[in-house]
Amino acid sequence: MTLERRPVYLYDGTLEGFLCCVYESYARKEIPCEITSENGQTLLAEDASWIITDWDHAQKVYVSLDRKITMEAQDFIRKAFLIDDPDREMLMYRFIRMGYRYGRRVMDMLTDDTVGRLIRAVRGLEREAHSYMGFVRFTVYDQVMVSCIRPKNRVLPLLAPHFEDRFPEESFLIYDRTYRMAAVHKPEGTVLTSLDKLVLPPIEDSERAYHELWRCFQRTIAIESRTNPRCQMNHMPKRYWEELTEMP
Amino acid sequence: MDVYEKLTILTDAAKYDVACTSSGSDRAGRAGAVGNAVACGICHSFAADGRCISLLKVLMTNSCIYDCKYCVNRASRDTRRTAFTPEELAELTIQFYRRNYIEGLFLSSGVLKSPDYTTERMTRAIRLLRDGYRFNGYIHVKAIPGTSPELLRELGLLVDRMSINIELPSESSLRALAPQKESSAILRPMGLITSGIAENRSDLALYRHAPRFVPAGQSTQMIVGATPDSDHRILTLSEGLYKKYALKRVFFSAYSPVVEDPLLPSVFTTPPLLREHRLYQADWLMRFYGFSAEEIVSERYPNMNLAIDPKCNWAVRHMDEFPVEVNRASYERLLRVPGIGVQSARRIVQARRSGALDFDGLKKLGVVMKRARFFLTCSGKCAPDVTDDPEEVIRGLLSEKDRRMLPAATGEQLSFLDLPGIASGAARLLLPAGATTESREGGIML
Numbered sequence A: 001m002t003l004e005r006r007p008v009y010l011y012d013g014t015l016e017g018f019l020c021c022v023y024e025s026y027a028r029k030e031i032p033c034e035i036t037s038e039n040g041q042t043l044l045a046e047d048a049s050w051i052i053t054d055w056d057h058a059q060k061v062y063v064s065l066d067r068k069i070t071m072e073a074q075d076f077i078r079k080a081f082l083i084d085d086p087d088r089e090m091l092m093y094r095f096i097r098m099g100y101r102y103g104r105r106v107m108d109m110l111t112d113d114t115v116g117r118l119i120r121a122v123r124g125l126e127r128e129a130h131s132y133m134g135f136v137r138f139t140v141y142d143q144v145m146v147s148c149i150r151p152k153n154r155v156l157p158l159l160a161p162h163f164e165d166r167f168p169e170e171s172f173l174i175y176d177r178t179y180r181m182a183a184v185h186k187p188e189g190t191v192l193t194s195l196d197k198l199v200l201p202p203i204e205d206s207e208r209a210y211h212e213l214w215r216c217f218q219r220t221i222a223i224e225s226r227t228n229p230r231c232q233m234n235h236m237p238k239r240y241w242e243e244l245t246e247m248p
Numbered sequence B: 001m002d003v004y005e006k007l008t009i010l011t012d013a014a015k016y017d018v019a020c021t022s023s024g025s026d027r028a029g030r031a032g033a034v035g036n037a038v039a040c041g042i043c044h045s046f047a048a049d050g051r052c053i054s055l056l057k058v059l060m061t062n063s064c065i066y067d068c069k070y071c072v073n074r075a076s077r078d079t080r081r082t083a084f085t086p087e088e089l090a091e092l093t094i095q096f097y098r099r100n101y102i103e104g105l106f107l108s109s110g111v112l113k114s115p116d117y118t119t120e121r122m123t124r125a126i127r128l129l130r131d132g133y134r135f136n137g138y139i140h141v142k143a144i145p146g147t148s149p150e151l152l153r154e155l156g157l158l159v160d161r162m163s164i165n166i167e168l169p170s171e172s173s174l175r176a177l178a179p180q181k182e183s184s185a186i187l188r189p190m191g192l193i194t195s196g197i198a199e200n201r202s203d204l205a206l207y208r209h210a211p212r213f214v215p216a217g218q219s220t221q222m223i224v225g226a227t228p229d230s231d232h233r234i235l236t237l238s239e240g241l242y243k244k245y246a247l248k249r250v251f252f253s254a255y256s257p258v259v260e261d262p263l264l265p266s267v268f269t270t271p272p273l274l275r276e277h278r279l280y281q282a283d284w285l286m287r288f289y290g291f292s293a294e295e296i297v298s299e300r301y302p303n304m305n306l307a308i309d310p311k312c313n314w315a316v317r318h319m320d321e322f323p324v325e326v327n328r329a330s331y332e333r334l335l336r337v338p339g340i341g342v343q344s345a346r347r348i349v350q351a352r353r354s355g356a357l358d359f360d361g362l363k364k365l366g367v368v369m370k371r372a373r374f375f376l377t378c379s380g381k382c383a384p385d386v387t388d389d390p391e392e393v394i395r396g397l398l399s400e401k402d403r404r405m406l407p408a409a410t411g412e413q414l415s416f417l418d419l420p421g422i423a424s425g426a427a428r429l430l431l432p433a434g435a436t437t438e439s440r441e442g443g444i445m446l
């Protein structure tokens, strides 16, 4: 493997596209210095090459995660792709290289900088998705329930299946303002789609009445002699408040 | 009275019940139904007192024929009374659930007319939710002591969790403060639920589709600080309940004075929150860390040291068990080290498979080195920054939370006296066998 050439790989921003970058790096026997889908500045970089997304190549790499590392590695890489880290592609790339070298043992290398950072980030993603299972608030517009969130990580792919299972007969939409993605569920099925803007009709009075009932409950359930705003804030950080019906 | 007003009264009257968890049931959604249940539970909001809101926690009614002295709903108290109809309650629950405000319902009630009459009303509301609205989410119901076994059995098939509150940790306290309740009226139904769950388990082994009886198990609650009962009493009772009745959880509730009564702490006392916190820590040690109640408190020392968490307290009193060698110690021994939790102990066991761990590595695994460093060696070496300065040691052993809670814990007796002893105990660890240390007097900053 020649180390002199450290090109920048550009790909289409999909997981398949990323896996193709891994494939190409082995095919071309080179190690990229950056893998990115943000083709602003980097396009001008001297040594940038556009990696075409080839489904077969992606599939080969995906299968190799199971065969050469462990089955968990597949799930892990799928989740790692959702984390909020500017270096996520290179972290994943290095993780996969280490996995090919050490096999399943790589999953135990918690104190290694690459592996540790990636595992911690995935844990953070899972924690955030779990928080949102509770913090999502639906407002009912006619027959559709709508919720907006502003997550750090790309939590929608983890969140949607939970609500799909919970409300099979309902129609709902969860809008991720950070990544401009929406999960749209109808009784026939769920789709994830990108969505630039969401404009909502005014909230009806009958719906407002439920918002009031909920605020009333949330206020009344607290025991005054135990008031502890700091503890409340620790469990429910301010960044979630924007979308919480019950918070100011 | 409209639903808004009813909700206000019946929430206010229910808020002293602690349990709000939605854990223990794992149930996928079903076509045509609303809801599922997630084993680990989900918190939906946090109230101004910092407690998790997971369930719609309300009473069916706050009227009660009994007169338990510590209770806001006691018959002799002058307060507004109301009741939900089963229809109102079912509708409210489902509408909250759809909007993802809650994980389900936690229903309890004052006793209206008789225990059986009350239970029948609660059952009607819950049946309406399950059959009418096809609600498949979480339901926790507090059973009314004195309800007939048939009615309890019927109710148990509709809900995820059932609880019967012990309320007071001893027979004598119960006699004094809740003269109409007997501990047998609490323990009998508890036993009934336990055997119901056990029978159901064998039914399920035979017929996979047998209806589930209280699948998330039962829990109970004790009021702390209303009576002179010691931590020893409370913890051995809890341990017994876990063993004998296979309870899933025992909850503790720091007594918030609600009524003036010569038998109760004055209405001006603040709830003993630090003591409650320590009891939960001790409970945690018994459930997940393999501690027995007697290791935490004893006849001789019936109360916990409020100034320090019970695990640290145990550790400094058992210095002969330390230091623990991180790269060889069993999972169980790692669990006993202050600063190592269930998660970090697991990670240590996992990570050392790929190579020996050093102190830097431990930090990355989430071990709280500030505390753990006094009790560990890595490949035979002590942590580089351990000192035998008692003040340093104490500062290391107290968590952020400990230090925050200490000054706030007015009205509670803190035994600081023990701290120098603890510190020199910890310091001894760092010296070669046979060496002695003098404990420095005074000057302990908290």
Ligand code: SF4
Binding pocket: B064, B065, B066, B067, B068, B071, B072, B073, B074, B075, B109, B110, B111
């Ligand atoms: S029976 Fe329950 S609701 Fe009634 S007074 Fe006693 S504790 Fe309160």
